[in-house]
Amino acid sequence: MSEGALPKQDAVLRVDDLQKSFGGLAATDHASFAVERGTITGLIGPNGAGKSTLFNLISGFYEPDGGTVEVNETDVTGMEPYQVADHGLIRTFQTPRKLEGMTVREAMLVGPRNQPGESFVKLFAAPGTVAERESTNLAEAERILEEFEIDHLATQPATDISGGQMKLVELARAMLAEPEVLLLDEPVAGVNPTLAKKLKDQIRRLNEQGTTFLLIEHDMEFVMDLADPIVVLDQGSVLTEGSPEEVRSDDRVIDAYLGGGT
Amino acid sequence: MSLLDGARGSLTELSRPERWVLGVSAAFALFLLAALLTGALGPTYFLFLVGLAGMYALLSFGLNAQWGFTGLINFSVAAFFGIGAYGSALMTADSSPIAGGFNPLVGLVVALVVAFVLALLIGIPTLRLRADYLAIASLGLAEVVRLIVLNERWLTNGSAGLRGIPSFFQGWPVLSTFPEAMPGLRLVVIPGSPILLETSFWQSLLNVMLVLTFAGVTYLVLRRAHRSPWGRVLRTIRSDEDLARALGKNTYSFKMQSFILGSLIMALAGVFYTHLNLYVGPGDLDPITTFYAWVAVILGGSGSNRGALFGGIVIVTIREGTRFLNDVALPIDPAPLRLLLIGVVIVAVMRYRPQGILPPQRELIWPSAVDGGGTPETPDSGVREQKGGGSNE
Ligand SMILES: Nc1ncnc2c1ncn2[C@@H]1O[C@H](COP(=O)(O)OP(=O)(O)OP(=O)(O)O)[C@@H](O)[C@H]1O
Ligand SMILES: [Mg+2]
Numbered sequence: 197m198s199e200g201a202l203p204k205q206d207a208v209l210r211v212d213d214l215q216k217s218f219g220g221l222a223a224t225d226h227a228s229f230a231v232e233r234g235t236i237t238g239l240i241g242p243n244g245a246g247k248s249t250l251f252n253l254i255s256g257f258y259e260p261d262g263g264t265v266e267v268n269e270t271d272v273t274g275m276e277p278y279q280v281a282d283h284g285l286i287r288t289f290q291t292p293r294k295l296e297g298m299t300v301r302e303a304m305l306v307g308p309r310n311q312p313g314e315s316f317v318k319l320f321a322a323p324g325t326v327a328e329r330e331s332t333n334l335a336e337a338e339r340i341l342e343e344f345e346i347d348h349l350a351t352q353p354a355t356d357i358s359g360g361q362m363k364l365v366e367l368a369r370a371m372l373a374e375p376e377v378l379l380l381d382e383p384v385a386g387v388n389p390t391l392a393k394k395l396k397d398q399i400r401r402l403n404e405q406g407t408t409f410l411l412i413e414h415d416m417e418f419v420m421d422l423a424d425p426i427v428v429l430d431q432g433s434v435l436t437e438g439s440p441e442e443v444r445s446d447d448r449v450i451d452a453y454l455g456g457g458t
Numbered sequence: 459m460s461l462l463d464g465a466r467g468s469l470t471e472l473s474r475p476e477r478w479v480l481g482v483s484a485a486f487a488l489f490l491l492a493a494l495l496t497g498a499l500g501p502t503y504f505l506f507l508v509g510l511a512g513m514y515a516l517l518s519f520g521l522n523a524q525w526g527f528t529g530l531i532n533f534s535v536a537a538f539f540g541i542g543a544y545g546s547a548l549m550t551a552d553s554s555p556i557a558g559g560f561n562p563l564v565g566l567v568v569a570l571v572v573a574f575v576l577a578l579l580i581g582i583p584t585l586r587l588r589a590d591y592l593a594i595a596s597l598g599l600a601e602v603v604r605l606i607v608l609n610e611r612w613l614t615n616g617s618a619g620l621r622g623i624p625s626f627f628q629g630w631p632v633l634s635t636f637p638e639a640m641p642g643l644r645l646v647v648i649p650g651s652p653i654l655l656e657t658s659f660w661q662s663l664l665n666v667m668l669v670l671t672f673a674g675v676t677y678l679v680l681r682r683a684h685r686s687p688w689g690r691v692l693r694t695i696r697s698d699e700d701l702a703r704a705l706g707k708n709t710y711s712f713k714m715q716s717f718i719l720g721s722l723i724m725a726l727a728g729v730f731y732t733h734l735n736l737y738v739g740p741g742d743l744d745p746i747t748t749f750y751a752w753v754a755v756i757l758g759g760s761g762s763n764r765g766a767l768f769g770g771i772v773i774v775t776i777r778e779g780t781r782f783l784n785d786v787a788l789p790i791d792p793a794p795l796r797l798l799l800i801g802v803v804i805v806a807v808m809r810y811r812p813q814g815i816l817p818p819q820r821e822l823i824w825p826s827a828v829d830g831g832g833t834p835e836t837p838d839s840g841v842r843e844q845k846g847g848g849s850n851e
Contacts, residue, residue, distance in 0.1 A: 294697070297818060316688050316719075320682070373705055
């Protein structure tokens with residue numbers, strides 16, 4: 197357990213004493229921390245530290261062995277992923293997910309939650325409402341694609357774009373779900389510096405517009421520049437937590453992760 | 459098939475496979491017309507074939523709504539078909555050991571309700587799990603249903619099957635007496651080979667209208683559903699279920715809806731079959747029906763409603779076409795030859811066009827998404843690697 201983890205005034209996400217083992221290996225070992233509303237919180241740690249596992253636990257993909265997860269003051273422990281999403285938490289995956297047989301534009305439109313057109317009955321009972329919402333969603337999708345400067349990809353098959361573009365599309369699509377807190381698993385892994393900078397700008401701008409971020413990233417320059425505070429995970433538990441400067445100069449973090457001198 | 463898609467699809471807008479399918483269909487229609495006019499093909503038998511094609515189209519639509527839309531592997535097509543056939547027959551047939559004598563509409567409703575309940579029962583334990591569980595459970599279900607029909611004589615008449623099934627419109631005003639009321643017609647197109655239109659012809663015509671209504675309405679419903687946001691979620695699940703879950707979709711519920719919808723359509727095919735054939739027996743539940751439906755869907759292009767329609771017609775053509783080989787002296791029996799032919803078709807499609815003849819991309823453009831872009835130039839490139847079978851995780 198680490199110091200100063202829990203008492204945060206306005207936590208949009210609160211993880212308390214979370215545990216998860218895979219056949220004897222404690223991937224998440226009594227982890228506790230909170231993400232304050234309006235922040236971009238970084239989550240760093242060596243390979244295998246349990247970062248992605250933590251995301252899976254928070255978002256309902258894994259059932260924890262113990263501990264609790266709270267989103268917006270609601271206990272979401274043990275809920276299905278879609279229920280967690282309904283409480284305002286959306287996550288992306290470390291490996292990009294591709295949608296076969298869809299254009300990028302269509303793949304984007306999967307993002308918005310609770311679309312009337314997703315009800316089979318309303319499709320036929322209320323076609324007007326369905327069409328109306330669909331065109332609002334479409335306009336919003338186009339707007340975000342433009343903002344992300346990837347509108348030229350709109351009619352490309354979603355399987356035919358580069359890995360970096362895929363990361364941008366994923367972030368753009370996640371925004372259409374209007375999350376209060378967005379969990380990004382290595383958003384710039386394998387992304388070239390120009391595109392990474394673009395992503396960083398987008399995240400910052402979206403954050404200014406009110407979205408809280410929790411992001412896993414190995415690119416230290418990227419995460420130290422963008423995130424504050426930063427949570428350091430090692431062997432499944434929180435090693436320390438603090439501003440980039442504090443984390444960078446913490447001896448334990450240097451030992452466990454950053455290695456060598458600062 | 460461009461007719462079904464509305465008048466906007468002029469010939470030049472069609473993709474190459476679409477033109478190919480259109481050409482082949484037109485040639486085939488001309489061939490049938492010639493056969494009709496020369497009297498080589500009796501009009502009543504022709505209508506029977508159309509009815510059969512409609513029935514297979516329904517089966518393919520049903521499976522496509524499960525496998526093509528959502529990626530659900532259902533090996534009990536024959537069971538749901540049989541539920542439809544038996545459900546309706548047990549309600550309406552004279553020889554029914556339990557009910558019998560009801561209006562076919564009652565049979566229709568009962569068949570659909572039973573199929574609904576069965577789909578729910580098999581879906582509840584399996585659809586939360588990975589795809590393979592449904593595959594295995596459905597394989598078992600098909601056999602269980604077949605054995606019950608065969609052995610529970612008090613319920614189903616066992617191996618004797620059910621006779622005395624009324625036609626669908628029996629008891630309806632006007633329509634029930636329509637075949638008898640129509641005069642026997644004698645058309646002479648080619649001197650020497652007159653075409654006779656008798657009561658049985660008018661009876662078949664009614665059946666064909668029934669199945670075309672079933673299939674037509676089903677097609678329109680599925681087309682709208684598949685293009686809609688609802689269908690988009692199903693397609694997301696097929697491609698990557700975890701992504702759909704992460705975006706807040708209740709994938710279990712969506713999979714259940716897709717499974718039930720498909721099962722109801724299969725049962726509908728069974729109901730129609732009952733009132734077309736006027737006899738049902740345990741043989742109608744043989745796994746070959748499941749096999750045919752799978753071939754039709756894969757051949758047509760998984761996920762494509764038009765493809766399912768096309769595949770269904772191809773299956774009937776092969777199935778019935780090989781009957782004519784009876785007249786020709788062949789070293790082998792037509793029955794294995796038929797399966798051999800289907801095998802060759804499948805291998806050829808897998809080798810040269812793994813995404814199927816009419817892959818779904820072209821029919822999936824949601825109307826509002828068409829503006830300013832529409833279909834990508836190369837409509838097939840979105841399916842570079844179509845899932846062959848099984849799940850990917
Ligand atoms: N589904 C699983 N089954 C078994 N072991 C798992 C599973 N998921 C994760 N693990 C184990 O849990 C540990 C933490 O894995 P995790 O993916 O969370 O690490 P990470 O911090 O995200 O690493 P990276 O930076 O490489 O992505 C690893 O030892 C991994 O082998
Ligand atoms: Mg990871």
